[in-house]
Amino acid sequence: MKKTTLLIAGAIAAFLSAPVAAFAAEGGATPPRQSWSFAGPFGTYDRAQLQRGFKVYKEVCAACHSLSMVSFRNLAQPGGPEFSRGQVEALAATYQVTDGPNDAGEMFQRPGRPADKFPKAFPNENAARAANGGAYPPDFSVLAKARTYSRGFPWFILDAVTQYQEHGPDYIVALLNGYVEPPAGVTLAPGQHYNLYMPGNAIAMAKPLSDGQVEYPKGQDGRAPVPETVAQYAKDVTAFMMWAAEPHMEARKQMGFKVIIFLIVFAGLLYFTKKKIWARAGGDPASVA
Numbered sequence: 001m002k003k004t005t006l007l008i009a010g011a012i013a014a015f016l017s018a019p020v021a022a023f024a025a026e027g028g029a030t031p032p033r034q035s036w037s038f039a040g041p042f043g044t045y046d047r048a049q050l051q052r053g054f055k056v057y058k059e060v061c062a063a064c065h066s067l068s069m070v071s072f073r074n075l076a077q078p079g080g081p082e083f084s085r086g087q088v089e090a091l092a093a094t095y096q097v098t099d100g101p102n103d104a105g106e107m108f109q110r111p112g113r114p115a116d117k118f119p120k121a122f123p124n125e126n127a128a129r130a131a132n133g134g135a136y137p138p139d140f141s142v143l144a145k146a147r148t149y150s151r152g153f154p155w156f157i158l159d160a161v162t163q164y165q166e167h168g169p170d171y172i173v174a175l176l177n178g179y180v181e182p183p184a185g186v187t188l189a190p191g192q193h194y195n196l197y198m199p200g201n202a203i204a205m206a207k208p209l210s211d212g213q214v215e216y217p218k219g220q221d222g223r224a225p226v227p228e229t230v231a232q233y234a235k236d237v238t239a240f241m242m243w244a245a246e247p248h249m250e251a252r253k254q255m256g257f258k259v260i261i262f263l264i265v266f267a268g269l270l271y272f273t274k275k276k277i278w279a280r281a282g283g284d285p286a287s288v289a
Contacts, residue, residue, distance in 0.1 A: 028199040031149060031167075031174030034235065038242060039166050041257065044250050045243055048225065050081040053240025056214050056233050061140065064132060064205075066120040069141035070244050073114035079250045080243055088114050095119055133191040135204035144168045144238065145245040168245075169238045171197065176234035179207040209233045 037046040054075065057067070072092040075083045083091070092112035097119055100107035112119070121137070122128035129136050138146075147168040150156065159167075174197040182194035182201075192202040209230045216224040226232050243249075 028149070028201065029174075029178075029196045030151065031170045031197055033164075034166070034170050034173055036166050036169060036239070036242075038239070038249060039164060041163055041253060043253065045079065046239065047082050049236050049239045050243050051083065052216055052226070053236040053238070053243075054081055055216070056209075056237040057140065057240055059214050060208055060233075061237065062121065064121055064128075064137040066122075066137075066139045067118040067141055067244060068120050068139055069117070070247075071115060071117045072112060074247055076114070077247070080247055081240070085114070092116060133204060135191075137205070140241050140244055142245045144172060144242040147171050166242075169242050172238045172241065173234045175203075176209060176238070177231060 037044060037049070057065075072088050072095075075081050075091070076085050076088045092114050095112035095116075095118070096109045097112045097116045098107055099110050102108055122131065125136055145168055149167055149171050151159065151167075158164075175195060178196035178198065180194060180196060182188060186194065186201075188194060188202055192204055193206055194201055195203045211229050214228065214233060216226065216228055219225055226236075246252075
């Protein structure tokens with residue numbers, strides 16, 4: 001019996017430690033946990049941060065990374081950056097969108113409209129790889145939900161209890177801040193760069209951000225509301241990516257809260273109904289029938 005218990009305990013320990021071992025074997029450091037306004041059951045997006053994040057995406061990331069599942073009009077909808085309709089119309093008009101066919105049966109280019117989706121950065125995957133040294137820049141539409149990492153035991157249990165689901169954004173912020181010089185003795189292939197948080201530590205994307213690269217709108221005092229640094233750019237563009245991946249998050253959380261309240265009230269009504277029926281039946285459930 002004792003031997004069986006030890007075997008079971010060993011198997012459980014091996015299972016719980018497997019994610020950590022796998023991550024360490026890939027050579028990526030564990031990303032630090034960030035503070036997000038949208039974290040938790042009552043989290044909401046920071047509108048100013050989303051607008052700054054879109055500016056970083058448009059000026060830095062859009063050259064390689066598409067946003068093909070997002071329409072221009074989404075930027076003006078509640079729960080997102082909430083740009084004005086005029087701003088969205090002006091933004092859409094700066095893009096050329098393929099439309100058609102026309103009366104001659106040919107496709108043509110026209111200025112974008114709010115209902116259009118963001119045009120892809122490249123016409124196809126082969127073109128994207130050819131322009132990026134063989135690497136394929138992922139689409140930003142769902143990237144924040146597609147990336148994750150394991151914190152291992154016992155932290156994943158704590159994350160489940162606290163409903164922390166922002167591992168993807170944490171990883172992206174760490175990756176954007178993780179470019180360093182390779183350690184002595186580490187040789188990278190041509191076109192690769194050393195990153196502390198990339199599995200294997202080799203990434204094809206060159207460091208995309210640098211301090212002062214994107215100018216944020218200034219306040220009345222002539223200063224930007226937040227620092228124009230790599231750390232801030234990374235958090236802002238990651239928050240925007242999170243919204244792109246889950247634009248209806250706030251509505252979902254509000255609905256979930258209402259459902260929980262309903263279930264609590266409904267459970268209370270069932271309890272008192274049960275007590276009343278059993279009391280009338282003398283406390284014997286069989287006598288009800």
